[in-house]
Amino acid sequence: xxxxxxxxxITAAILVIGDEILSGxxxxxxxxxxxxYLTAIGIDLKEVRVVSDDEAAIVEALNALRHKYTYxxxxxxxxxxxxxxxxxxVAKAFGVSIDVDPRALAIMQERMAKMGTExxxxxxxxxxxxxxxxLVHNKVSGAPGFWIGNVIVMAGVPSIMQGMLDEAAKKxxxxxKMLSDSIRADAREGDVGTELGEVAKAHPDVSIGSYPFFDxxxxxxxxxxxxxxxxxxxxxxxxxxxxxxxxxxxxxxxAGAR
Numbered sequence: 001x002x003x004x005x006x007x008x009x010i011t012a013a014i015l016v017i018g019d020e021i022l023s024g025x026x027x028x029x030x031x032x033x034x035x036x037y038l039t040a041i042g043i044d045l046k047e048v049r050v051v052s053d054d055e056a057a058i059v060e061a062l063n064a065l066r067h068k069y070t071y072x073x074x075x076x077x078x079x080x081x082x083x084x085x086x087x088x089x090v091a092k093a094f095g096v097s098i099d100v101d102p103r104a105l106a107i108m109q110e111r112m113a114k115m116g117t118e119x120x121x122x123x124x125x126x127x128x129x130x131x132x133x134x135l136v137h138n139k140v141s142g143a144p145g146f147w148i149g150n151v152i153v154m155a156g157v158p159s160i161m162q163g164m165l166d167e168a169a170k171k172x173x174x175x176x177k178m179l180s181d182s183i184r185a186d187a188r189e190g191d192v193g194t195e196l197g198e199v200a201k202a203h204p205d206v207s208i209g210s211y212p213f214f215d216x217x218x219x220x221x222x223x224x225x226x227x228x229x230x231x232x233x234x235x236x237x238x239x240x241x242x243x244x245x246x247x248x249x250x251x252x253x254x255a256g257a258r
Contacts, residue, residue: 008229010175012038013047013065015058017076017086018156022052029158030075037165042174043071053077058089066093066151071172073165076156078145080122086153087146091130094148101129104144111142136164147171176229181238185222185245188212191252192222195244199237205230206237 014034020026028050035045046069051057058077065072077086091098104127112119126143129135136145136152138160145154145164154164185192189212200208207227215221224241228234 008176010043010071010173011046011069012043012071012073013049013069014045015061015065015072015074016048016050016156017053017058017074019052019083021050021076026156030156030161033158033162034073034075034165037169039178041169041172042177043172044175044178053083053085055085055089055092058086059093062090062093062151066149070150072151073168074151074153075161078126078143078153078155080125080143084125087128087130090133090146090148090151090153094130094132094151096131096148098128098130100124100127101133101135103135104129107135107137107142107144137167139163139167178227178229179231179234180225180227181234182226183224183238183241183245185210185224186218187222187245187249187252188220189222192224192245192248195248196224196241199240199244203233203237203240205233208237208241 014031016028016031018026021028031048038045047065049061049065051061062072062074074086074090077084077089088098105124108123108127109119112123123143129144129146130148133146133148136147136154138144138155140160140163143155145152145168147153147168152168154161154168189210193210196208196210200206205228209225209227211223211225213221213223226234226237226241228237
């Protein structure tokens with residue numbers, strides 16, 4: 001696929017942090033949500049990684065991703081327990097110090113006062129922010145996420161993460177949105193694969209993918225999804241796919257009649 005001018009393309013990666021995800025104890029609900037959210041605002045999600053609560057693994061992944069993409073969104077590991085080490089790892093990746101942040105502390109103290117609970121050592125951990133980071137406010141439970149460089153650090157709890165993403169989105173650069181359309185082929189993927197490749201080659205500025213599924217009435221079937229940033233190019237590719245499908249199905253019908 002030929003590249004669209006770089007100024008129109010904003011890219012992102014997601015780094016999911018937590019042993020509970022890798023062990024299967026917790027089923028991730030954030031990746032799909034973030035992917036759809038970013039697509040809707042014109043940011044291309046290019047990569048997703050899942051790492052354990054291990055400092056070296058987190059730092060290595062962060063440094064790899066933040067130098068490769070416009071934004072990196074992390075989820076998980078910013079809670080009050082001993083294994084919530086994301087903030088420390090982000091600070092290490094950026095080579096900055098980390099300490100209790102007066103802004104985060106004030107937010108938490110106000111919330112604790114309203115709830116009638118005290119600021120203990122565990123809750124204080126959630127006010128530790130890498131030096132130079134901006135806060136990402138948390139309307140659900142108070143404890144903020146943060147944004148440093150091109151890394152946006154968010155909670156792993158879906159409802160909290162979603163609120164943080166809304167807050168961060170206000171400041172995100174966005175690119176030209178990816179448009180998409182789909183066609184139900186009513187043909188097996190193997191029957192149209194070669195011809196679909198020829199259509200894709202003839203339309204290099206368009207992404208064309210095939211996704212097989214099973215239809216209860218027709219059996220094996222295929223959805224063809226076409227994506228482009230230009231509506232005219234999308235329409236031209238869709239017309240080419242539809243013409244190709246008509247030809248292939250006619251050929252199949254003739255072969256079957258012999």
